Amino acid sequence: MPDIKIQNLTKVYEESGNEIVAVDDVNLTIADGEFVTLVGPSGCGKTTTLRCVAGLNKPTSGKIVFGDRDVTDKPVQERNIALLFQDIALYPHMSVQENMAYGLKIVGFSREERIARVEEAAELLQITDQLEKMPADLSGGQQQRVALGRSLVRDPEVFLFDEPMSDLDAKLKAELRPVIEKVTDEIGCPTLYVTHDQEEAMTMSDRVAVINDGELEQVAPPKEIYDEPETAFVSQFIGQPSTQFFDGRVTSVNGTAELAIGDYRYQVARDGLEGWDGDEIRVGLRPQYITVSEDPEAGIPATHLLDEPLGDATHSFFETEFGEIVVVTDPDFEGGGDEYGLVLQPEYTRLFDVRSGVRIG
Template sequence: MARPIHLDSVDKEYRSAGTVHVAVDDLSLTIPEGSFTTLVGPSGCGKTTTLRMIAGLETPTSGRVSFGEQDVTDLSPQNRNCAMVFQSIALYPHMSVRENIGYGLKVQGVPRDERNRRIDEAAETLQITEQLEKMPAELSGGQQQRVALGSAFVQDPDVLLLDEPMSDLDAKLKAELRVEVQRLHQELDATMVYVTHDQTEAMTMSDHVVLLNDGRLEQFAPPGELFDRPVSEYVARFIGTPSTNVLPATVEPREEGYALAGEGFEVPAPAESFVGREGEAVSLGVRPQYLSPDGGDHRFTVVADVVEQLGTEFVVHGRTPGGTDVDVVSPTLGDVEHADELTVGFDAADVYVFGEDGRTVCYGDELANDSPRPQRNS
């Protein structure tokens, strides 16, 4: 039966040669019961350490871990009804697929008939029924990973943990297995926690995403909220491909409120968000998909450097005359070449504004709703 997972002020420190390394720093969150939650972030941000503390493979330096109302901080992994799939595909090479999937059940003393029934159900769900009598060496990488998933699935865990299970697969197999894992979640009555450094996996598979930064929680929200309402420049840059453009600007007073003045553009801004910030350097975050070569209320110049074609869209990597890197995504840029100069525009509604500390000051809807219509720059 699925249970929520509570992390309460969890810290994890490692000590080596007199040096303390903080892997996880004061992490508090509740992963909803039955949800598919992904821990994402760059290498070294603490996501695998967090997963291992949930599994019981690591003990927190301080703080508590609970499954529902049960404090499991000091429980051994085998007493948590928790299964884990590791990055490396750990199959027994001398056992058949059937034996690999059912090994955990055999250790638990589950009768053979019941084992076989559960193995057959797992194999059918993961579409590997025809592979049950084969040996691991006879399988492809994707099939081996399905076997590893099956060995966890078959234990009927309350919590299923997956530590970068697709990192060694090619792009096609990753896409196939993403669907399989989501289908598995629908079949299971379990809370699933998935670790990846690939934000595409996090955004396409998850009910909720935990984005970590140097061991600390940066944002915990549904994927759409991370994309549309990032709490910081770090979140905006990490989530989305290509990364969010960050345009420097300065808060300047005007007769009616304030303006965010940048290189070739000026965005009116609501007084309540910027009072007392006169002269402060801020940044405007604009996703490449929201920069238009055909319109937008606020326009500036970009000099193209590299042009990539991605299916029906083109990505122009360039920079402003002042040296700010800018990416533009549009299906209409196929004729752009190196060193071409183009004018692109954005609307205030599509902007995030970040303060000097990198935290979000306001979102585009606040700019669009509370500001007068801008005068276009000539």
């Protein structure tokens, strides 16, 4: 199978005489057998990027290369891709088996070959007992498996997914995620998966590509994206609850860098802080690395607002001089609207440039 190379991809639209840059000089390589998820907020350019890879949109500039084959100007039918959309679009008057085999029938496969491929895909997707049913008789998750099987039987070189589970509830998503992983592993071709759901991105991917305003912010394995975000946007977008931010300042005391957050000072042993003495920065911290003290003077003064019990943990909300802060607390924590001190664990802080959002330490 080939790899996918997206090279200097730019897509510009014209609207009411104005140019809108949907994708801005994106470079991304997806290796043979690799599962890469393109994740970002609505309107960030992720679907436009996928549509350029699929051949549904023509890039304004840049190239799309499959292996050693430049497909930038090739139509969809010459790219040998499997494309699964949010809209399942099964033929309601055809059985599951007929839906899955229809594409093979159009291109001339024999009936015996169609049946063999459909049965093989159905076994992999665990829908063998559904082959004679009509789409209306299936659940949403089963319909999505049929749509996946329809793509699978074609033995594609590239798999492309455009938010295929966005219409499913949380339980069905959890059931379908391992199915998609199993199928793409079985095929072994490069996979580009587009979603706004960070949980899908983090659980399914070999690498996650975070896109914002048409530009790639970071491409890395899920754990690295979570632990070592390169920008404030990545840090805030990935993780639930998201990173909490504080206004800070770098100071130097006897040659040692210190971080000032409000009235509190923390020593920070970080590279890259040279030249930042006296400058304002953004301080990001995952909410599980903030401790709630009953002594308001022990940390950043905070007024308890409310708790969201989740069983294994509680998300507790506090009002501070830095705005509303969310903390992951113990399952039995009940704030009761009292005054507390939020104690930060400085070794887990991530420091960002206020202007560019780029990480500095």
